[in-house]
Amino acid sequence: MKGSAMYRFKPQSQVILLVICSVFVFSCSTVPVTGRKQLSLVPQSEMLAMSTQEYSSFLKQNKLSSDQKATSLVRAVGGKIQGAVERYFREKGMSDQLNGYKWEFNLVDSKEVNAWCMPGGKVVVYTGILPVTKDDNGLAVVMGHEIAHAVAQHGNERMSQELLAQYGGMALSEALASKPAETKQLWMSAFGAGVQVGALLPFSRTQETEADHLGLIFMAMAGYDPQGAVTFWQRMAQQSGGNAPPEFLSTHPSDQSRIEKIQGELPEAMKYYKH
Numbered sequence: 323m324k325g326s327a328m329y330r331f332k333p334q335s336q337v338i339l340l341v342i343c344s345v346f347v348f349s350c351s352t353v354p355v356t357g358r359k360q361l362s363l364v365p366q367s368e369m370l371a372m373s374t375q376e377y378s379s380f381l382k383q384n385k386l387s388s389d390q391k392a393t394s395l396v397r398a399v400g401g402k403i404q405g406a407v408e409r410y411f412r413e414k415g416m417s418d419q420l421n422g423y424k425w426e427f428n429l430v431d432s433k434e435v436n437a438w439c440m441p442g443g444k445v446v447v448y449t450g451i452l453p454v455t456k457d458d459n460g461l462a463v464v465m466g467h468e469i470a471h472a473v474a475q476h477g478n479e480r481m482s483q484e485l486l487a488q489y490g491g492m493a494l495s496e497a498l499a500s501k502p503a504e505t506k507q508l509w510m511s512a513f514g515a516g517v518q519v520g521a522l523l524p525f526s527r528t529q530e531t532e533a534d535h536l537g538l539i540f541m542a543m544a545g546y547d548p549q550g551a552v553t554f555w556q557r558m559a560q561q562s563g564g565n566a567p568p569e570f571l572s573t574h575p576s577d578q579s580r581i582e583k584i585q586g587e588l589p590e591a592m593k594y595y596k597h
């Protein structure tokens with residue numbers, strides 16, 4: 323699923339983005355840290371409204387874990403990452419990008435090795451990933467990474483690319499009204515929450531690299547040793563050995579180059595880590 327479909331903006335992306343930016347007003351935003359321009363057709367208010375709705379319907383349709391200890395750990399780690407993200411955005415003078423966020427951290431009982439974060443800080447961790455995260459530091463790697471995707475508005479970018487490709491840039495509300503099932507599926511896929519592995523759109527390599535980078539900084543600011551990211555991704559790679567890749571891996575390609583890239587970013591992340 324790292325094929326060409328998702329990369330239709332890649333080769334000439336800067337040129338195409340320029341054209342799109344001049345056609346649609348307010349259609350582009352800037353990713354924090356990297357400063358990369360991204361396509362952003364859906365207003366934040368619409369993203370947040372749909373997120374609230376889809377998150378609560380997901381929680382109704384799935385079983386929350388009865389493991390109180392593990393649930394508390396997920397909430398504790400999530401709360402610390404949230405604090406780090408808020409501080410990071412405040413220090414960059416970009417707190418308004420987190421307006422309307424209502425953070426939630428839930429642990430869902432499922433064998434899937436997966437986790438995701440919808441806009442507005444709506445996080446789900448699956449119990450199936452806990453044997454790989456092992457402890458709070460491993461959880462901080464996963465949650466830092468997923469939250470980074472959300473605050474870098476990668477879901478909006480993916481939704482925008484698909485709305486443009488499939489519906490010629492139709493507004494989300496219009497797409498919802500005319501094709502509710504397809505639009506909903508698009509949404510769930512955009513956040514890695516879809517159920518069919520084969521149907522999942524992967525985050526692009528650019529987005530993955532950004533999420534790794536930002537996630538390292540967030541976890542370090544939250545007080546977790548960012549060096550744990552290397553061992554976590556090594557465990558994920560081992561976990562996938564032999565069998566079909568778990569959901570989390572199908573949307574998060576794990577390979578040697580990713581680990582090497584993370585190792586290269588560790589010195590920067592360690593500056594945020596207070597011993």
Ligand SMILES: [Zn+2]
Nearest residue numbers: 525530533574
């Ligand atoms: Zn990712």
